[in-house]
Amino acid sequence: MPIIFIHGFPFDRQSWRPQLEYFKDKTRTITYDIRGYGASVSGDENLSIRLFADDLIALMDLLQIEKAIVCGLSMGGYIALNAVSRYEERFEKLILCGTQCHSDTDEGKEKRYKTIKLIRNGGFSDWAAGMVKNLFSPMSHERNLDSIGEIQNSVNSASQKVVVKTLEALAERDETCFYLPMIKIPVLIIAGKEDTVIPVSRSEYMHEMIKHSEFHFIEEAGHLVNLEKPEEFNRLVEKFIN
Ligand code: MLT
Numbered sequence: 001m002p003i004i005f006i007h008g009f010p011f012d013r014q015s016w017r018p019q020l021e022y023f024k025d026k027t028r029t030i031t032y033d034i035r036g037y038g039a040s041v042s043g044d045e046n047l048s049i050r051l052f053a054d055d056l057i058a059l060m061d062l063l064q065i066e067k068a069i070v071c072g073l074s075m076g077g078y079i080a081l082n083a084v085s086r087y088e089e090r091f092e093k094l095i096l097c098g099t100q101c102h103s104d105t106d107e108g109k110e111k112r113y114k115t116i117k118l119i120r121n122g123g124f125s126d127w128a129a130g131m132v133k134n135l136f137s138p139m140s141h142e143r144n145l146d147s148i149g150e151i152q153n154s155v156n157s158a159s160q161k162v163v164v165k166t167l168e169a170l171a172e173r174d175e176t177c178f179y180l181p182m183i184k185i186p187v188l189i190i191a192g193k194e195d196t197v198i199p200v201s202r203s204e205y206m207h208e209m210i211k212h213s214e215f216h217f218i219e220e221a222g223h224l225v226n227l228e229k230p231e232e233f234n235r236l237v238e239k240f241i242n
Helices: 013-023 049-062 075-090 106-120 124-135 138-143 145-156 160-171 177-182 200-209 230-241
Strands: 003-006 029-031 068-073 091-097 187-192 213-218
Touching: 003 013, 003 049, 003 075, 013 029, 013 145, 013 230, 049 075, 049 160, 068 075, 075 091, 075 160, 075 177, 091 230, 106 124, 106 160, 124 145, 138 145, 177 200, 187 200, 187 230, 200 213, 213 230
Parallel strands: 003 029, 003 068, 068 091, 091 187, 187 213
Antiparallel strands: none
């Protein structure tokens, strides 16, 4: 069964490199750039999580993949949940990492619009440096300097226009919590115990709401759990997909 990895905001498919390396000889493994990121282009259209989920289905159609296992981290998880809530029959299993079903609170939205203003006023590099700091656990800041450097490069090279439009998409996204009790496929939920971007309680909530779900947290990892503890992460995913 093919496995498709969906990256978070504002990264690109390279952020799944340890997973691509590990799984590529075991099963058909697909990482791709979300519209506007990495090598993928976008035009003047508004962006939305729903549109990104439609893109995922279009990609599966193009690759003639009728059914896949889908694994989304953070925004990638929002996209996976949106797609599963509308096209569950296209998915065999779902893996949710450092993500949530909730939409933004008023306070969260306000923060996104403040960031948009900051970026429009020339503050992109300050924002990029600050946000990368928050993505990793203190332990990763000591030991995972290569991963941190790679993520910093991908954030720095993201298009400012696309970042602004994605911040709007994130602020205006619909919640998907309503669908959790209806999910029939098996779900694996993984979170870094020290995630300060999306608290572990959001993962625990999804675990309570999804009947066929298992939940694991990974010690000494923050938001980018797949890069911070790749061996543990890959083992959990491998066990689940087999
Ligand atoms: C992500 O890593 O994709 C973002 O932190 C998601 C978000 O800001 O809600």
